[in-house]
Amino acid sequence: MTDQIAVLAPDKPRGLFGDAWHALRSRPLFWVSTSLILLVVLMAVFPSLFTAADPGLAQLSRSRQPPSSDAWFGFDNQGYDIYARVIHGARASIVVGVLATAGVVVLGSTIGILAGFYGRWLDAVVSRIADIFVGVPFVLGAIVILTTLNASGGAGPVRIVAQVVLSLVVLSWPVSMRIMRSTAIAAKQQDYVKAARALGASPRRIIFKHMLPNCVAPVLVYSTIALGAFIGVEATLSYLGIGLRQPVVSWGVMINSAKDYLRVAPHALLFPAGFLTATVLAFVMLGDAVREALDPKLR
Amino acid sequence: MGFYVLRRLLQMVPVFLGTTFLIYALVWAVPGDPFEGKCGERDCPAAYVSAMRDKFNLDDPLLVQYGKYLGNLARGDFGETSAGLAVGERIATAFPVTLRLALVALLIEAVIGITAGVVSGLRNRGFLDSLVLVSTLFLISIPVFVTGYVVQLVFGLQLGLISPTVTSPTWGNLIVPGFVLASLSMAYVARLSRASIAENRRADYVRTALAKGLPQKRVVGVHMLRNSLIPVITFLGTDLGAFLGGAIVTEGIFNVPGVGGLVYRSILTKDGAMVTGVVTVLVLVYLLMTLLVDMLYAVLDPRIRYD
Numbered sequence: 001m002t003d004q005i006a007v008l009a010p011d012k013p014r015g016l017f018g019d020a021w022h023a024l025r026s027r028p029l030f031w032v033s034t035s036l037i038l039l040v041v042l043m044a045v046f047p048s049l050f051t052a053a054d055p056g057l058a059q060l061s062r063s064r065q066p067p068s069s070d071a072w073f074g075f076d077n078q079g080y081d082i083y084a085r086v087i088h089g090a091r092a093s094i095v096v097g098v099l100a101t102a103g104v105v106v107l108g109s110t111i112g113i114l115a116g117f118y119g120r121w122l123d124a125v126v127s128r129i130a131d132i133f134v135g136v137p138f139v140l141g142a143i144v145i146l147t148t149l150n151a152s153g154g155a156g157p158v159r160i161v162a163q164v165v166l167s168l169v170v171l172s173w174p175v176s177m178r179i180m181r182s183t184a185i186a187a188k189q190q191d192y193v194k195a196a197r198a199l200g201a202s203p204r205r206i207i208f209k210h211m212l213p214n215c216v217a218p219v220l221v222y223s224t225i226a227l228g229a230f231i232g233v234e235a236t237l238s239y240l241g242i243g244l245r246q247p248v249v250s251w252g253v254m255i256n257s258a259k260d261y262l263r264v265a266p267h268a269l270l271f272p273a274g275f276l277t278a279t280v281l282a283f284v285m286l287g288d289a290v291r292e293a294l295d296p297k298l299r
Numbered sequence: 300m301g302f303y304v305l306r307r308l309l310q311m312v313p314v315f316l317g318t319t320f321l322i323y324a325l326v327w328a329v330p331g332d333p334f335e336g337k338c339g340e341r342d343c344p345a346a347y348v349s350a351m352r353d354k355f356n357l358d359d360p361l362l363v364q365y366g367k368y369l370g371n372l373a374r375g376d377f378g379e380t381s382a383g384l385a386v387g388e389r390i391a392t393a394f395p396v397t398l399r400l401a402l403v404a405l406l407i408e409a410v411i412g413i414t415a416g417v418v419s420g421l422r423n424r425g426f427l428d429s430l431v432l433v434s435t436l437f438l439i440s441i442p443v444f445v446t447g448y449v450v451q452l453v454f455g456l457q458l459g460l461i462s463p464t465v466t467s468p469t470w471g472n473l474i475v476p477g478f479v480l481a482s483l484s485m486a487y488v489a490r491l492s493r494a495s496i497a498e499n500r501r502a503d504y505v506r507t508a509l510a511k512g513l514p515q516k517r518v519v520g521v522h523m524l525r526n527s528l529i530p531v532i533t534f535l536g537t538d539l540g541a542f543l544g545g546a547i548v549t550e551g552i553f554n555v556p557g558v559g560g561l562v563y564r565s566i567l568t569k570d571g572a573m574v575t576g577v578v579t580v581l582v583l584v585y586l587l588m589t590l591l592v593d594m595l596y597a598v599l600d601p602r603i604r605y606d
Contacts, residue, residue: 132317135582137544143566144325144574232442236548239444240563259448266452273445281440288436 016217020293030289036282043090053084055249064265076254076268077261085249086275092250093279096164097231103169105223108176113215115177116184117207123181130174139236142167146242157248164243168230175226176219183215190214221291228283235276251276304594311586316369322578323365326571327357351381355572368575377576380565386576389561394580396468397557400550401542403470403477404484409535411481412488413528419489420496420527421519431489438486447479447552464554476553480546484538491534495527502526529599536592540585 014022024030043050059079067074073082115126133141145167155163187193188211196210237243238252245253251272258268338347351357355378356364371378377386419431454475455463465472499505500523508518547559554560558577565573 128313129317131314132321135314135318135585136321136578137541137581137585139547140544140562140578140581141322143547143563144322144578147566147569148325228440232440236442236444240548240551255444255448262448262452263456269448269452273448277437277441277445280442281436284436284440 016294020290023293024289027289027293029285030293033282033285033289036278037286040090040279040282041094043087044094045091047088047091050087051081051084053081055080055084055088056247057081064261064268066265067267073271074265074267076258077265078257082254082268082271085254086251086272089250089254089272090275090279092161092244092248093231093234093252093276096161096168096234096244096250097227097283099161099165100168100172100230100234101223101227103165104172104176104226105219107169108173109180109216109219111173112177112180112219113184113207113211116181117188117203117211119185126177127181130177133171134174136171138171138233139240141171142233142237143240143242145170146237150242160244160248164234164237167237168233172226172230176222179218179222180215183218184211187211187214217294221287221294224290225284225287228280228287231276231283232280300594300597304590307590307593311590315582315586318582319369319575319579320365323368323575324361326574327355327361327364354379355381372579377579378572380570380572382570384573386573389573390558390577390580393556393558393561396555397543397546397550397559399468399470400473400477400480400546400555400557401539403473404481404542405535405539407474407478408481408485408488408538412485413492413531415485415489416492416531417496417519417524417527420493421500423497423500428493431493435486435489438482441482443479443483444548444552446482447476447549450475450479451552468555468557473555476549476555479552480542480549484534488531488534492527492531495530496523499523499527525599529596532599533592533596536588536595540588543584544581 047055057080061079062075063079064077065075073086076082076085111126115123146163149163149167192214193206193210196206201210234243234250235252235255238245238250239256239259241256243252244250245256254272255269255276258265258272262269338344343351356367359367368378375387377390379385415431415435419425419428422428451463454460461475462472465476504526505518505523508522509515513522543558546555546557547563549555550557550559551563558581562574562577564570565577
């Protein structure tokens with residue numbers, strides 16, 4: 001009898017995340033996307049590993065020169081080295097993506113789990129407030145918020161990045177809040193929560209020890225995809241001229257300054273756009289792989 | 300159904316008030332002088348500023364200002380910009396263009412997305428399936444403004460097949476911008492219909508239909524499509540609302556004279572009356588679209604009843 005059980009369960013049982021990791025390990029998509037992401041993160045942390053050129057050096061004598069063996073990606077209208085700027089631009093995009101995702105996940109899931117757990121008037125009020133923020137068209141809302149914040153004029157790089165992150169978080173928290181809220185409402189009915197409550201556990205303990213570990217998976221899947229999406233949105237806002245801007249170097253800023261010279265220097269637009277697309281692609285692929293691993297229905 | 304619609308309409312009121320108040324507060328409560336630079340190189344004369352402050356009720360508390368604005372809105376009066384243009388009139392000329400662009404995009408998205416999704420969903424794990432999966436992955440990853448510029452560069456400037464900008468917004472001229480606008484959602488539609496078809500392929504009613512000896516064409520075209528397209532149509536409906544509000548980038552690249560360009564210019568020139576007016580219309584359209592989609596849901600799927 002014990003032998004049979006030992007055969008049925010050869011090693012210790014895996015949890016949801018152990019299972020997911022096991023499924024992920026065998027997917028080539030997962031490895032391709034993680035190596036791409038690692039490369040971009042490396043670019044963001046140590047740009048000097050990839051290029052020795054100064055991204056802030058503008059020489060008008062080399063304005064709009066096409067790609068050559070000296071400068072792989074050529075020079076833009078101001079005579080900036082495009083390769084150096086593309087490498088250095090990774091940092092701003094990654095920082096905005098990571099901070100905005102962290103903000104959205106922390107804010108949204110905190111509010112969501114509280115609304116789902118306590119229900120009643122708290123849930124009603126929070127859900128209506130979320131409706132208000134969802135009702136604002138995203139790009140439009142971000143433009144209005146950023147022009148309001150930009151009104152005070154000259155700002156340092158930290159402030160510029162913080163403003164963009166803030167506007168992304170303010171407009172996107174309802175999504176993760178709704179995901180967390182519906183998972184929390186489902187989890188609240190489960191036996192283990194009832195058991196914990198019967199044993200006299202405080203609401204705080206139930207939320208942190210029992211519900212949170214069981215509710216975090218859907219938000220995690222959303223956050224991987226959202227990270228890629230936020231990098232794309234940051235570039236869109238910077239392209240419109242109200243997101244990141246000089247002196248911050250980012251892919252969106254580069255595309256914004258290259259768009260007026262599209263006819264004479266298309267390479268100044270295509271290289272940052274290519275890096276941007278590849279990065280977003282890596283995060284979307286990772287999100288796809290993680291979702292398939294975490295959602296048993298899709299296996 | 301009537302009772303349900305009434306309840307939903309009532310629920311919309313606080314959302315509408317909240318959203319418009321949020322925008323109103325953001326636009327008008329900006330630190331700094333809202334009439335800076337409105338009089339050319341010199342400072343605005345005091346008489347002009349006081350007349351404008353009076354016109355936009357800027358000396359009242361914010362809530363009173365908003366209340367007066369809503370009062371005017373209820374009478375159908377969107378107000379005037381500080382340059383004296385009627386906001387309602389401008390919206391009325393720009394909105395049909397955006398609506399036309401959104402409809403073109405929706406059509407492209409629906410036709411290509413659903414076709415790709417159905418074809419790949421029917422052939423599980425084949426070459427076509429992988430092709431659709433990979434191309435949707437790419438479409439999702441390319442930001443709309445990159446698609447727009449690459450299309451403009453390659454087809455407009457290098458090959459000369461299309462006009463790089465839209466000179467007059469006829470249906471034919473809007474096909475290329477519509478394609479760009481639809482590119483992202485097309486991928487989502489394809490994935491959604493693929494998943495839906497793949498799920499329904501093994502459903503009992505499909506097996507029954509096949510066992511009855513119905514031709515494959517009829518089983519797929521009538522039995523499966525009708526059941527699988529319900530989530531897709533919900534997505535398309537919400538997307539139409541999003542297109543109307545989110546075409547700022549596409550309209551900017553192709554120079555389409557629609558609402559997106561209008562609101563973007565107004566935000567940059569701090570034309571508060573125009574911004575609040577356009578956003579109010581867009582929020583209203585978005586809310587009505589979501590209601591319409593929910594009602595459509597009940598019409599398409601007789602199992603859903605709102606009572």
